[in-house]
Amino acid sequence: MAGTAAIDWTRPWLAPYRAQGEAAAGAIAQGLPVAQALQGAGPPAFVPQHALPAGRAYEAHVFETGTVPTRDNLHDFFNGLVWRAFPQAKCRLNELQATEIERAGVGATRGPLRDALTLFDENGALLEAPPELWRALAARDWPALFVARRGLWAQARLRVFGHALLEKLVSPRKAATAHVLLTQGVDGLDDEALARRLDPAWLATKPFVPLPVLGVPGWWAGNEAPDFYADAQVFRPARSVAESPAAGPG
Structure with missing residues (x-):
């Protein structure tokens, strides 16, 4: 996968991921698939995408197996890095997704909770x-x-x-x-x-x-x-009623 060669690891937003990211990118440059390059000492286990059965919801599969099907692309490479850095938060997000899928199935729309989780x-x-x-x-x-x-x-x-x-x-x-x-x-x-x-x-x-x-x-x-x-196309003004999200639980 050539995409990792384009990553500038000096960017400030990559600082928390740089050590593991550079190591994994180096392994990919040597020919390892992304799933193998991302493996760490602890969970989760990254597996090739073909480990996901046809027609099976990705989130349900991750929750039930503890494995993360991973493609050889940048999207899944960064997903793996976040899993490595935030395993408990990612597990919690996955648990909530899987619970909603079990409750409501996979429909044309995700619903408010799955939408927010995604x-x-x-x-x-x-x-x-x-x-x-x-x-x-x-x-x-x-x-x-x-x-x-x-x-x-x-x-x-x-x-x-x-x-x-x-x-x-x-x-x-x-x-x-x-x-x-x-x-x-x-x-x-x-x-x-x-x-x-x-x-x-x-x-x-x-x-x-x-x-x-x-x-x-x-x-x-x-x-x-x-x-x-x-640039008002990017830095858009507030709506008529300003939103003030709460800090949330905890």
């Missing part, structure tokens, strides 16, 4: 930040968030969780947007703490706030220019 799994991020930044983000007050209170980002930590978003950021585009959950406390980005917070009733409300990640100070050189944030 959104976070594919495109989510975790933000630990001073209250002033979170309020500005929830209000879509981009000038406050990125200009007036820019210095507060030194006290913030942002972790991209969604593997589809990590894949998109291999070729960064200004419009790349995460769906962010607020985290709190010293263990805010901790795997076990995140797993505990993933309450289905809360997630079904989609308590996420959109954040164009290339606007984050230090994440993209272009955002040093003040007019970077003037």
